[in-house]
Amino acid sequence: MALIERGPQLAALSQYLEDTRDGSGVLVLVAGEAGSGKSALVSDFLADVAVRVVAGSCDGLSTPRPLGPLIDIAAQLEVDAMLPRDQLFAAILDALARQSTIALVEDLHWADDATADFLLYAGRRLDDLPAMLIATYRDDEIRSNATLTRSIGEFARLGVARRVSVGSLSESGVAALVAGSGLDPAEVFRQTSGNPFFVTECLAAGSSTPGTIRDAVLARAALLPVHGRRVLEVASQLGLRFEADLLIEAGGADAGGVDDCVAQGMLMTFGTELGFRHELSRATIADEIPPIRRATVNRAILRALEQRRGIDVARLAGHAAAAYETERAFRYGLRAAQRAADLGAHREAVHHYRTALRFASPQPASERATLLGALAAECMVTDQMDEALTAAEESLQLWNEIGDPIKVGAAHIALEYIAWYLGRGDLALQHASDAVAVLEPHGPTVELGRALTGAGTFEVDTADPQHGIVTLRRALEIATSTGDPYGQSNTLNSIGWALAYYYGDVDSAVTHLEQSLQDALKYGFGHLSGRAYANLATVLVDNDRFDSADTVIADGLRHAEDHDLTLRWVCITSVLADVELRRGRWDDALADAWGVLQRAGTMAVGHIPALTTIGTITMRRGEPDAHSTLLEALQRAESAEDMQRIVPVTLALAEEAWLHRDLHSARSSIRNALSRNDKPLTVHHRGHLTSWATRLGDPHDVPAGTPSQIALEINGEWQQAAAAWCTLERPYEQALALIEVGTPTALTQAFDILDRLGARPAATLAAERLRSLGERVPRGLRPSTRGNPAGLTSREVEVLQLVADGLTNAEIGARLFVSDKTVEHHVSRILGKLGVPNRREAAKTAQQLDLPTT
Structure with a gap:
């Protein structure tokens, strides 16, 4: 046709x-x-x-x-x-x-x-x-x-x-399609709204008013002899297309009806396969099969498939479940789930584990406990944290009833991670402690090593960093002696984190994190690779090593996307938003932070950095919802009992109070954070808090390990601090330091930077101080000229100009001293913002927009 x-x-x-x-x-x-x-x-x-x-x-x-x-x-x-x-x-x-x-x-x-x-x-x-x-x-x-x-x-x-x-087809299109059939084209169009499949069903039924398409399909099927209708039911359980010989074998005594189905147009031939003309036809036939007949049909299909080699186990699992074959549905469901998980089809893995669970009651408790643990792991991957928690708790209960201490300890470890992702720090800490307590009496096992990694990580972040490092080094020894590369990679990651944030040994931290990443990639530990990418990027960003961070972030995002690692994508994108915030690329930071909120789902801790970024930027722009956003971030961070997330929100709230001239509230926020003795502070966070205390007239000595630019602020050397922030390409921090310098020249420069950023409250503060000195306040940029017409960042404009000049990614990378992958990341963002498919069209658009050079 x-x-x-x-x-x-x-x-x-x-x-x-x-x-x-x-x-x-x-x-x-x-x-x-x-x-x-x-x-x-x-x-x-x-x-x-x-x-x-x-x-x-x-x-x-x-x-x-x-x-x-x-x-x-x-x-x-x-x-x-x-x-x-x-x-x-x-x-x-x-x-x-x-x-x-x-x-x-x-x-x-x-x-x-x-x-x-x-x-x-x-x-x-x-x-x-x-x-x-x-x-x-x-x-x-x-x-x-x-x-x-x-x-x-x-x-x-x-x-x-x-x-x-x-x-859909127009009325004239429908008329052309039904020409010569004797049907009224206008009535067919009215009945079908121009849907081509519906029109052809009307033609097949010989009526312009078949009632519904379902009725039309069933009317055509009713013309088949009994064995034709029965083989059609078998076909509907095989899918849209299927092997012709399989239908004949599964159809059994009714197989002779295959030819009738083809002759009637219910089935079509596709080489050696048969199939329905459309899924709507298949689904209509399938929906009409009574439950007992459906089970019988699927049992026949299952028996036929089991005699064949190389059959996808997911097919076997589906037919076994539909046939209510309890043992087969359980076994095939487990195998199908494991295969799906290996392939990264995590939603399908969850479905197969759930199906296996429906048929698990006759199985031994140990098999049910193992199944529930696997279901919990896949639910965690697919961001179904509540179901993950429930399944993991049921698994722990079964292992306790069985009395297997090693499995009990492993179940506690699984629950520790799920609770942390849910933002329940107290529960996570309890499971970490319980895991060690249960496993310690049984010697240096793989499970004990992993439990010590969790416990040591919590010690570092929430209690005693010094003792936490000791615990982590013991975990690394056990992982090495037991030949556990997973444990080694995970522990190296935690040690690297501790060295960076609680000892200020950044170079050693980067070495540990890079080794963790290499090991995770070598052994195919997807989530550990994602964790290493995220933590390595965070350490680099927090130490203002932005070019190195660009490469790690770009590689990490690609790894997370290619391996369907939603949790890790959320973490790495949060780091990307943070680095964009620091560099003054606030629109990009907001876009990425909102993207995190859309994908973080039930992973409560994933919301906190994104909310902090959004709240900080909107606060700096003077937008009305900023305060409530920051308070929400603080509440979530306090619930997670995570100072790594509490301090950035505290700093933002203190800055907000300062911008509103509420110095009392600002001082209280900073003093409370500095005086907390329930949680350890990182060297960076203590330095930032102390710097703000100095700015607010509450002087302190420079804490050990404080980065040099922050130490300059604490010592009141604001001009040198401003120069340092400028070198690090952090314009907002540079402008705030210039405000503290307080000379007309410094305040004018600060106003100019803040105006370009759209930081109205801080720009107003700079303007007020200029007026108090009797100086003229610059007019500032008109909003329409603050950015370029395409909304590109300054770095993206620079890359686009080089793309327009015909340079390759490698040549651009050499020119800008960044990796090819970093350039690829920038080019992808540029194409998306310009709405063009390739570099050639991007170059044309650059010429049309007459974008500025940098």
């Missing part, structure tokens, strides 16, 4: 394919409602292309197969689909890079997490890929898939995606 009213879409697809001839790839998102003809459009386009085509589709069943479409595509590219996830992604891209290719993923709205991750992975590398990636999806269902929604948003930010919208 010829396509109707799809000329513009076909032309767009042809143009996008043509755009790949320069070796740069493109991702095309073909969107429309169910039945709009997305697959028909793509099939028609592919029929005339002269390049290699590979394709796979996502499942519309209850739980998608992890990497289902990629496994299909891998087979067509002769790539081993059983490779580990990272290697599989790389191998598929290598295969696509060898020749011009179109890779199609159908029904993306049903995609598992790992498939969505692959598209992001490929999307970031399209510049060097002579491939056209096409993904079809229902735009009216995409919101139910949070991972995919974020991915599509990321495609837009990166500027790599093209959209092709497939809408």
Whole structure:
């Protein structure tokens, strides 16, 4: 059947394919409602292309197969689909890079997490890929898939995606489609609203008023003989497309009805496969199967699949559960969950663990406890912290009943981390202590080493840093002696953190953190890698080593995104927002902080840095909601009992009081923080608090380990401090130091900096002090000229100018003394802000906007 009213879409697809001839790839998102003809459009386009085509589709069943479409595509590219996830992604891209290719993923709205991750992975590398990636999806269902929604948003930010919208037919289009059928075109249009699939069902039913599409599908199925209808029920449980011989085998005595289904148009042939014309048809048939018949059908399918080699265990798990085969559903569910977790399809892992749990009651308590622990771990990864806590507590209870102290200790360790992420510091500390108490009598085990790492980390941050380091070094000895690379990496991370923040030994801290990162990457410990990236970036940022931090942040974000590490993405993006705040790139900082709040979900501690950044910037801009935002951040930080998060909020609130001339409140905030003896202060935080005490007329000696620029402030050497802040590229701190210098020249310079930042309260303070000296206050910049028209930061403008000059990432990196990956990070942000797909268009836009140089 010829396509109707799809000329513009076909032309767009042809143009996008043509755009790949320069070796740069493109991702095309073909969107429309169910039945709009997305697959028909793509099939028609592919029929005339002269390049290699590979394709796979996502499942519309209850739980998608992890990497289902990629496994299909891998087979067509002769790539081993059983490779580990990272290697599989790389191998598929290598295969696509060898020749011009179109890779199609159908029904993306049903995609598992790992498939969505692959598209992001490929999307970031399209510049060097002579491939056209096409993904079809229902735009009216995409919101139910949070991972995919974020991915599509990321495609837009990166500027790599093209959209092709497939809408309904017009009334004249419907008339053309039903011409010669004897049906009233106007009535068909009224009944179907121009949906092509619905129109074809009306044609098949021979009626313009079939009632509903469901009735039309069932009416067509009713024309089949009994064995045809029964085999159609089997087909509906196999999915949208399936092996023809599997349907025949599972259909048993009714298999002869396959030909009747094809003849009636209920099933279609696709090479060696059969399938439904549309998922709506399959779902309609499936919904009509009585429960007992459904179980019988799935039991027959399960028996047929079990006789085959290489069957995806997720299929076995789904059919076993639907057949109520208790033992098989439990075993296959466990295996499917473990496989999904290994592939990074964490939502699917949670589903399979939940399914296995439904059938777990006959199993021994030890197996149920292990299952609950695994479910808790995957719920934590997918930011379902409340369910993670419940599952982990039930696991602990079972291990206590069994009386296995090693497993009890391990369960306490798991609960420690979950409680911390929930912002329940008291509960986390209790589980850390309980883990050590339970495990200590049983000697130096892997579990004891890991328990000591948790306990030592809490000691460092909340009680006694000196004793905490001793505990951590003992944990490292045990991890080394027991051959536990996970424990070694995790402990090195904590030691590095302690050395930086409580001993001021930054170089040694960086060495420990880099070793932790290398070990985690070497052994494939995704979350430990993410933790190392986040902590290393934080240490570098807090010590104003911004260029090194840029590289770590860019690498860390890519690692977190490529491995679906939401928790670590939140942490690293919080560090990115912080460094942007420090550099005066406040709009970027706000955008990233709001992004953290959107993704942090139930991870309470993830909200605190973002709220602090938002509250600090809005306070410095004089916006009305700043105070309530900072108070919320403080309440969450106090609940988490984390001074690392409490002090930055305290400093922001003191600054706010100072800007409002409430010196009493400002002094009280600082004095209270400095006098706290329930929690240790880092050398940085003690230095910052002491600096503010000096500014507020409450002088102190310089604490040991205080960074030099802060020490200058404490000693009242404000001019030298301002120069130091300028060298470190921290304009707001430079301006505040200049205010304290108090000369007309310094105040004028401070006003100029603050005005450019949009820091109205501090600029007003500088202006007041100028007037008190009898000096003229500068007029300042008009709001319309504070930024460039594209909203780029000064560094992004600099990078864009070099892109416009035709420099490569390596050449730009050499010019700016940063890594290629840092440049890549900047270029991605620039393309997103300009709304252009590639460097060539960015250069054109730069010329049109006449952006300033830096």
